[in-house]
Amino acid sequence: GINAEYGKQWYQRRVRAIRRGTKEVGKSLRKGEKGFVIIAGDISPIDVISHFPVLCEESKVPYVYVPARSDLGAAIGSNTPCSVLLILKGEEYKDKYKECVKGIKELPNIYC
Numbered sequence: 301g302i303n304a305e306y307g308k309q310w311y312q313r314r315v316r317a318i319r320r321g322t323k324e325v326g327k328s329l330r331k332g333e334k335g336f337v338i339i340a341g342d343i344s345p346i347d348v349i350s351h352f353p354v355l356c357e358e359s360k361v362p363y364v365y366v367p368a369r370s371d372l373g374a375a376i377g378s379n380t381p382c383s384v385l386l387i388l389k390g391e392e393y394k395d396k397y398k399e400c401v402k403g404i405k406e407l408p409n410i411y412c
Contacts, residue, residue, distance in 0.1 A: 317393075318376060319386035322348060328386050329359050335388040336362045336401055340369035343383050352384060361386075362404045 319328045325337065337356050343349045356363040366372060369381035376385070389397060 317388045317390045319388070320376070320382050320384070322352075322384055325352070325384045325386045326355065328388075329355050329361060332359070333386065333388060334359075334361060335386050336364070336397075336404055338372060338385045338387070339363060339365050340367075340372050340381070340383050341365045342368050349383055362401055364404045364407065 319325045319333070319335075329337075337352060339349055339352055353363060369383050372382040372385055373380050376382070387397070387400070
């Protein structure tokens with residue numbers, strides 16, 4: 301499971317390293333910010349997030365889906381569910397960042 305307390309502390313220390321929500325993440329990607337995107341799979345209507353895969357691919361930003369938006373919120377220590385997150389590159393956690401990106405790229409691509 302997700303350690304919510306650790307997630308909350310991590311989020312508070314690195315608020316500038318995370319963009320959350322459709323507006324903020326979309327704006328950041330259009331501005332050229334780099335990182336990786338995590339998209340919740342239980343968003344309804346799907347139109348709210350359907351443009352993110354294309355936006356990520358155009359920006360050459362890796363992305364991954366998770367089952368529930370409540371998991372995304374909990375991962376950053378928030379009680380509020382979150383539909384999409386952008387984790388930005390950062391020097392102080394570059395090893396963990398690289399590990400996450402590697403894991404995303406190793407996932408099977410079901411569309412090929």
